[in-house]
Amino acid sequence: EPEVTQTPSHQVTQMGQEVILRCVPISNHLYFYWYRQILGQKVEFLVSFYNNEISEKSEIFDDQFSVERPDGSNFTLKIRSTKLEDSAMYFCASTRTVNTGELFFGEGSRLTVL
């Protein structure tokens, strides 16, 4: 069964460093998402991406964040200068059509900022 894969599974970084989280969505999917979950809190929407551009983003997704689909398979989330409060589990998701409402999630990348 096709699945969304994310790397790395866990990254530890120093405050102020740049981090890139990578996702390989399911191959025939067209819509891509990043969510995050700070420990003990809700899963929060960050950004959605379709047709090579951001289609929706939340207030959390400020200038520190960017997304890219550099080739036909990867979908990346970059955090330019990490802060302590960026420590969270980051989930990538994809779907072929938004009409079904079903997102397929990766297992997440845990980011720890020291």
Add this chain to the structure above:
Amino acid sequence: AQSVSQHNHHVILSEAASLELGCNYSYGGTVNLFWYVQYPGQHLQLLLKYFSGDPLVKGIKGFEAEFIKSKFSFNLRKPSVQWSDTAEYFCAVNALAGTALIFGKGTTLSVSS
């Protein structure tokens, strides 16, 4: 703005007990409703969803949920839980197909055998 509230943070049950997890949302218009589950060490996966029609929806593994529009609720139920149902359960809503899913904080279910 939409929001989702899940009333129970951690629920502990014995096998064969019945389960009901509460979910309320705030949004005045038409919504699509979802329950996702995350088993230990695994990714979030869809349990069931409601778009329209019969407000009682059935999902995988014997779960069902009832949409009560007047109460803005979409509670998840299962008549008899199993140890393998131990997981985190997330209620989610979007106001229009294609807009971002908004999640609740999640409920951790622990089932003892």
